[in-house]
Amino acid sequence: GQQVMQxxxxxxxxxxxxxxxxxxSSTTLSNIQWYKQxxxxxxxxxxxxxxSGEVKKQKRLTFQFGEAKKNSSLHITATQTTDVGTxxxxxxxxxxxxxxxxxxxxxxILTVHP
Amino acid sequence: xxxxxxxxxxxxxxxxxxxxxxxxSQSGHNTVSWYQQALGQGPQFIFQYYREEENGRGNFPPxxxxxxxxxxxxxxxxxxLELDDSALYLCASSLDSGVGRAQYFGPGTRLxxx
Numbered sequence: 001g002q003q004v005m006q007x008x009x010x011x012x013x014x015x016x017x018x019x020x021x022x023x024x025s026s027t028t029l030s031n032i033q034w035y036k037q038x039x040x041x042x043x044x045x046x047x048x049x050x051x052s053g054e055v056k057k058q059k060r061l062t063f064q065f066g067e068a069k070k071n072s073s074l075h076i077t078a079t080q081t082t083d084v085g086t087x088x089x090x091x092x093x094x095x096x097x098x099x100x101x102x103x104x105x106x107x108x109i110l111t112v113h114p
Numbered sequence: 115x116x117x118x119x120x121x122x123x124x125x126x127x128x129x130x131x132x133x134x135x136x137x138x139s140q141s142g143h144n145t146v147s148w149y150q151q152a153l154g155q156g157p158q159f160i161f162q163y164y165r166e167e168e169n170g171r172g173n174f175p176p177x178x179x180x181x182x183x184x185x186x187x188x189x190x191x192x193x194x195l196e197l198d199d200s201a202l203y204l205c206a207s208s209l210d211s212g213v214g215r216a217q218y219f220g221p222g223t224r225l226x227x228x
Contacts, residue, residue, distance in 0.1 A: 104156030
């Protein structure tokens, strides 16, 4: 079945440093979504990428979808303590028995030291 | 906040028992998906309900079953509980069952099986 791998598992940064997490799927995706989960909280939708090579920005966050639609990345510029949490990518295939199924990566836990 | 509610927030059961978890979807959403999140892992897709029918299922045994009601709220039932069922159970509502719909998660039910 489809697998989504995410690296690194953990990332510790000093406030102001940049952060990147990478996501790779074993199959071609129709779209990829990114979520953030604060400690003790639930996943919160950040963004969706659909097109091959797509790049989207949200303030200090930059999201990319690979040309082959099998990988993605999230880059945070100049991290702040409010960025602390676990970042998940989640891929989705179109059609077949997996219709509507989101496959999550295992997440990257980001800690930011002030 | 997403407007998705879940009950109860916490639950302790013993092995072999049965449990029912409840979810109310966000207003205007007709699709509910259930996920299991073990500690330190990403959410794993259990199944999705659309218009009161199961519309996709992950790799979970038949003792995991669900319902969706005409008001789009949903239940997750787990029979013959096992220790490994201890996890955070998340429900997520979406606008519909189409590919590429953002998932809006509830706060989750934390289940402990002893």
